[in-house]
Amino acid sequence: MFCGVNWSAKQYNLSDRNITGILELLPVAELLHTMKSYYPSIQKLLVLNENTTTSRKTAQLLDTLFNRIGISATNELVDDFESWKVVFKEANQSYDIIYLQTNAAIRRWDHDEAVRFIDQHMKVPLVTCEDFMMPYSVFGMTQVSREQGIWAAETAKRILQGTSPADIPVSRNRMRTIWLNTALAEKVAFHPDSSLRSRAMIVSE
Numbered sequence: 001m002f003c004g005v006n007w008s009a010k011q012y013n014l015s016d017r018n019i020t021g022i023l024e025l026l027p028v029a030e031l032l033h034t035m036k037s038y039y040p041s042i043q044k045l046l047v048l049n050e051n052t053t054t055s056r057k058t059a060q061l062l063d064t065l066f067n068r069i070g071i072s073a074t075n076e077l078v079d080d081f082e083s084w085k086v087v088f089k090e091a092n093q094s095y096d097i098i099y100l101q102t103n104a105a106i107r108r109w110d111h112d113e114a115v116r117f118i119d120q121h122m123k124v125p126l127v128t129c130e131d132f133m134m135p136y137s138v139f140g141m142t143q144v145s146r147e148q149g150i151w152a153a154e155t156a157k158r159i160l161q162g163t164s165p166a167d168i169p170v171s172r173n174r175m176r177t178i179w180l181n182t183a184l185a186e187k188v189a190f191h192p193d194s195s196l197r198s199r200a201m202i203v204s205e
Helices: 028-038 053-069 081-094 111-121 131-136 146-160 182-187 194-198
Strands: 002-006 021-024 044-050 072-078 097-100 126-128 139-143 176-181 200-203
Touching: 002 146, 021 146, 028 053, 028 097, 028 126, 028 139, 044 053, 044 081, 053 072, 072 081, 081 097, 081 111, 111 131, 111 182, 126 131, 131 139, 131 176, 176 182, 194 200
Parallel strands: 002 021, 044 072, 044 097, 097 126, 126 139, 176 200
Antiparallel strands: 139 176
16 A cells, blocks of 8 residues: 555556555646636746756646646746746746745755745746745645545555455545735735635745
């Protein structure tokens, strides 16, 4: 039984006779559908991300997702903070929305400078699916990590009680945490309705 496998387990060529598990999918589609309900004219999206092997693989998977939503996406993978700033500033002139994926491997990242730079140059909504990127984002949807553990524990009990893994379909995470950065939201006039706002974790830098 597996958990925490990103997006798909096909690359592992696992047998479905004695293996089951839960996939880990970022709620990117749900995030963008929500933003399009407030900004119907969104067409061009920039994914601003670290330059790693994982990021390059993820970019290929996300391109298919963006196409299904009807959004034209461009990926910019950067090595360091200075490059990130250059891309970010230009993107705010050319794109309708920016997806900030992660900054974990961006060399010389400076939190305080990033906050100042974003405040100075942002012109379009910034979104993310990582909670640690919310100081830099307007709106976010993130997975709930404990969902994987809960599913694994419940499934392990079923198997111990005699259920064959072959009879347990591979699942995927579905729980969401919604985030709203009120200070940045004001800068792009993002005013979610009361229902969405009441469910959001509020961040204010």
